[in-house]
Amino acid sequence: MLNRVVLIGRLTRDPDLRYTPNGVAVATFTLAVDRPFTNQQGEREADFINIVTWRNLAENCAKYLKKGSLTAVEGRLQTRNYENNEGRRVYVTEVVADNVRFLDGGKKSETKPDLEDPFTGEAEPVDVSEDDLPF
Known part of the structure; x- marks a missing residue:
């Protein structure tokens, strides 16, 4: 049997971290994943997929991901059910992720305001002779 899911999309909200x-x-x-086609109005639609992560991966997702983050998720599809307060059976389908890639890159480092950019105002052409070139 094979149960593998690979998705790339953007988070619809910040991850919700809890502890058992x-x-x-x-x-x-929740990951918003674009469909590969447009509707009759020419707009692209998306599917909203619930993702669950556990242990260290869960803590890293909560620490580094935020609403709008471009993210790749690899895992397995899982369906569970429970009885709600009204006595009705509710079915939930979600991806249990075992691999999450943060595709937006690392956090941008803040430039310290007291450091000057050494290239500010350097729009002057550089004088290079033929002897300076290695080719």
Whole structure:
């Protein structure tokens, strides 16, 4: 049997990090994944997929991901069910991720305001002779 899912999309909200009574981290978020075609109005539609991560991966997702982050998720599709307060059976389908890639890159480092850019105002052409070139 094979149950593998690979998705690339953007988070619709910040990840929700919680801990089980035993102290195991679990983070959930929703990934908006564009469909490969447009509707009759020429607009691209998206599917909203629920993602669940566990342990260290959950803590890293909560730490580094935020609403709008471009993210790749690899995992397995899982369906669970429960009975709600009204006595109705509710079915939930979600991806249990075992690999998450942060595609937006690392956090941008802030430039310290007291450091000057050494190239500010350097729009002058550089004088290079033929002897300076290695080719």
